[in-house]
Amino acid sequence: MAQAVQAATTNQLKLAKQGHPDAIAALINRSLRTKKINVQVSRNADCLVLMLRADVLPAPAKLVPWLERNLSALKIPSLQQVQIIGWQTHAKLPVWTQEITTRAGKPISTDPKHSPENGVPPQTPCRIEANIQARDVPGQVTVGHNNTIVGENGSLVINQLPANQKPTITPIAVGDDFKPPKFPHLLDRLNASQQIKEILQASQNVECYGSQGLGKTALLRFSAHRDDITPLFPDGIIYLSARNKSVDDLLQSLFEAFYETDIPFKPATEMHFRRMLRNKKSLVLLDNINGSQIDIEYLLSCAPDIKFLLASQQQNLSESDATALPLSGLPMPDAIALFERSLERSLQPIEQKAVRELCAHLKGHPLQIKQIASLIRHQKIAVLDKVKHVLATQSPEQVTVETAKELLDSAQQALPVLGLLAGVPLPANALAEISGTTNINATLALLEDLSWLSTNGTQYCLAENLVTPLKQIWDWSGCLPRLVNHITRWSERYAQNSTEILECADAVLQTLKLAAEAGQWSEVLYLSQLFDKPLWLSRQWGMWEQVLQWQLQAAQVIGNPTATALALHQLGTRSLCLDDSLSANAYLHQALELREAIGDNVGASITRHNLGLLLGDIEPIAESVSDVITPTPPSPSPWPRLALVAMPILIGAIVGGYVTLQNINISTPTSNGSPNPEPSPSPSPELSPSPNPKPTPSPSPEPSPSPNPKPTPSPSPKPTPSPSPKPTPSPSPEPSPSPSPEPSPSPNPKPTPSPSPEPSPFPNPEPSPSPSPEPTTILPPNVSPTNIDFEDDTKTPRTITIRLDGRGESTIGKVDVVGEYPKAFKIIDDQCSGKTLRSQQNSCVIQVQYIAGYPTTRIEAQLLIPNNSSSNPKVVDLAGSNLI
Incomplete structure (x- = not known):
């Protein structure tokens, strides 16, 4: 950063x-x-x-x-x-x-647990010196500008990367590796596939939705291989399953599809993802969507140039985000054709009427039709008898699963595992190890022949419409400990093989969920700790967060403070890397407290090190008292003690001001030509993050009485100034500075600026025609937008609007660009600096242009907008990039 x-x-x-x-x-x-x-x-x-x-x-x-x-x-x-x-x-x-x-x-102090509260003097905090070359570390992940490695006891250590160690990001061709397998025989979806093509040609997203088993995945697979669709997307077609995936994990998967890096890398912010996915003319097939509407909209907004073909059980998006394409059952001719294909023979004339009645009863549902026809073929029973049985039951799935306990023993071993995983896919070898099935190929062939399984060619899962019916006739509660045990043993075996274990990540998550629901907290803690490092290395940090939350819950229930502190530390480190300061502060402070309490000095030093990156001794953006804009009139101070301290100063200021006003009725302006600010409460000099602007003399300062040349905090209301005659302006355009801070009386007063060690950033406000006894309400201005990413556009200026909503006023200070590359962003039009916004004239604009040519791929700065409603200026984050 x-x-x-x-x-x-x-x-x-x-x-x-x-x-x-x-x-x-x-x-x-x-x-x-x-x-x-x-x-x-x-x-x-x-x-x-x-x-x-x-x-x-x-x-x-x-x-x-x-x-x-x-x-x-x-x-x-x-x-x-x-x-x-x-x-x-x-x-x-x-x-x-x-x-x-x-x-x-x-x-909470960031010192070790020895503190004045417990009578022990504080010790010097341990510092972790980490002069580590990032490319020399086998287990590491770089997130934004931070590199994470594993320290003592598994705690992650963050080190900020030097400029010469930043990862190299190289674009790659997507190719066919991310395409799903072809779907050979698609019935009655040719019309839907044609609609998809036309919508994509119009550069719109498509959302296919319908109940389980209607063929949404088949439609996605078929469309991915259409010769008239693939040329529309020169950057490739990518298939992703959204099951158990957060939006950030999906964005990471897209990033890794388009780029390769010399060290494991994860973009830290939405802005970085948007920049990396910009101008990618690709089609993403997103299957098994189970997120909320907000999550999907966020995903689409991060990749606006990518087109999405989505599959979900219900419509999630508005027509402005995606064209809806609802899927229903097959028409009668296609439904009968599917029944015959699954039966592996043509229907006899006497059977056709019954099958037509069956297909109408099932509303043309493809999966249910296949399951009934496959069951008839497998059992070698009469079509008419089975149709009559199905029509007499409430659910066709009940008829399908009645034969479950008549299957092979190997199938009965695999079904509880598949049922507990509830539609989560597993590779064949993992299913064999976890279920203990010796003849896994024959088992999978049987279940697939019955249409009880869904497969993408390498992984298998139970058809989702059979999960609930099988649970109703088969008590799987006793199978859960065996599933947890097998998953744990399997995870131990492949704990060092991130690729292998991530293929079963969904299965591990489902097992953890079931174990947590069953209160098997010891197993949850151990399995989640096994899965911690692989998920960290995978950069799938949404999934990692879920596992860490289960780990934290298990450790707290068991009463294991060491494990609790570790989970808190990992959660805080993750949040810190992802620029979530609020969560990082909460987690890391809790971890530090706990580690200090149990005497874990090594762990506490690592937590303190990471916390130091968040709370380190970094100077505020500015600490000058004069940069704090003085409200007019000052509101009562929220700190009553400040009034007691300021009262003697205020009395002296009033007396001094009165004496001064007996001799001269013109205030001495500051070095930038502004009248000295009125007394106002100031919470703290540290609360002003504004930079110190250069003083700019004003050629024609307006008169304004000032009780004191230096602002003094005071809770008292602003005194009403006495009107004074306007002085005759000097013919000289530049007032000469006076070496004395005290003005000298003159028959024809001429304002002479006095040197000020703390120049005010605000020009002279326009005087009111007459003094008003009514106080003016100081309102905070609204700034829009609050962040701008120019990407690599150096031609188009961007406009920032400052607006005042409501009746009152707000004075804008000197607007400036600060940061690592302040000269990379040029203010080409500033209508706001020094302007007082009022309800009658309530807005102004600033235009900023990006200038490229700096030796880095990412350039960031900030536009600071001081105002007299708050000591904290409004901030607009600016970013730009050079082409990779």
Whole structure:
């Protein structure tokens, strides 16, 4: 991460720990960015108010515990209560409201456990010196600018990569390796496949949806090999299963399909994924979708140039995102043809009427038709008898599974494993080892002949419509320990072979889920720890997070503090690498507390090292008091103690100002021509992340009385200034600076700037026609957009709009670009610096252009927009890239 971005993130976290609402909102919004939930935070004394808005708002049972855990980890002083209000977008009333009563916690030190609280002086924290060449480490994953390796006790260590060790990313051709196998005999889907071709030709996504067994996967496989579809996508066709996959894992799979790297690499942010997937003219076949609408929309937004052909059981996307293509049963002629193909003979005239009645009863469902016909052939019974039996039952699946216990012993060994895995595929060799089946090939051939299995040619799973019926007639509860035992032994054998174990990742996840539901926590802990390293190395970090959560739950239930601390450390390290500062802070602090409490000095030093990257001694973006914009008039201070400290200074300032005003009625401007700011409360000099702009003298400063040339925090209201005559402007365009800070009276007053060690970034505000006794409301401006990725576009300027919503005003300071490459982004039009936005004139724009040519593939900076509503400036993240 660029130095400026890291400094901003660190400063943001520090501000959040102090209770700064904008900083808290920024961290929460970053953590929830994939869920399309916008959070606004305000604070009223000891109560924090969170306003959540989303098109699809999650239930409070899911969201509130997460917010409570992460806010508690911030240890915000004096915070007693949190009110969370959930709003649906465009709704007039909130959907739900929750309140959390908190207890202000003590801030956690990053020193070792020996602290003043327990009477032992603090020791110097252990530092991990990691001068490791990334390419020399066999087990490592580079995420963004961070490299992770395994340290003591399996704890991951993060080291920031030097510029000369960053991974080399090389584009590769997709080829046919990612295509699914051909589907040879497609009945009645030719029309649907033709529709798919026409929709894709129109550059639109397609979503096929329908119940289990209607042939969605077959349609995807058939379409992938159409000669009139493949030429539309010169960058290749990729088949992915979305089963148990998060959007981030799917994005990682797409990245690895298009690129190869010299060291294991994972993009850290959505912006990086978008950049790497830009201009890829590819078709992605996404099967077995079980995610939410928000997740799918997020996936599509990260790869806007890629077209998607999706298969799901229900429609998830709107017509603006994908053209819906509902699938239904086969028409009667095709249904009868499928029955005859599965029966492996033609129907006799006497059978045709019964089969027609059967197909109508099954509504042309392809899988059910195949299963009944295959069962008749296997049992060698009369078609009429079986049809009559099916028509008399509520479910055709009940008829299908009645013969399960009449199958071969090897099939009866494999079925419980396949049933417990509930449609999760396994390779044949893994199924043989886990089930103990000796003749696996004959077993699979039998079950496939009965249409009880689905296969892609290498992996097999039970047909999903048979899972529930088989459980109803077959008690598999006693098979679960055997499944867990076999999966564990198999994982031990292949723990060092990430490729082999990842082929069965879905099966391991399903086993962990079943074991957790059954309360087999010792087995869950051991198996999840075995699976920890392979998932970390695989870069499938969404799946890894799920396993770590089970690991954490198991360790807590068992009461194993060492394992609990390890799971917390891994979760925090993962969040830190993925730029989720809020979650990283919560997990790593809990891990550090626990490791220090149990005396795990080595583990604590590693956690402290990683936490240091998040909370390290990085200077804030700016610490100048004069960079803090003074609200006018000042609101009462939220810190009563500040008033006691400031009162003597205020009295002195008033007296001094009164004496000065007896002699001269013109304030001494600062070195940039601005009048000296009014007294206002300032929480802390550290809360101003604005850079110190260069002073710019104003040729014609306006008069403005100033009680004191230096701002002094005060809770008192602003005194009403006395009107004074406007001075005659000097013919000289440049006022000469005076060596004395005190102005000299003159018959014809002429403003002379006084040198100031802390110049204000704000030009002289326009004076009001007459003094008003009514206080002016200072409102925070809204900035849109808050991040811009120019990619490699150096020709098109981007526009940032600053808008004031509501009645009030806001003064914008000197807008500037900071960061590692500030000169890479040029402000070509600035209509906002020094402007006071009011309800009558409530917006302004800034245009920024990207300049390429820097010796790096990724260039980042920040546009800082100071304003007098907050000591924390508004920030627009800027990014650009050079072509790889």
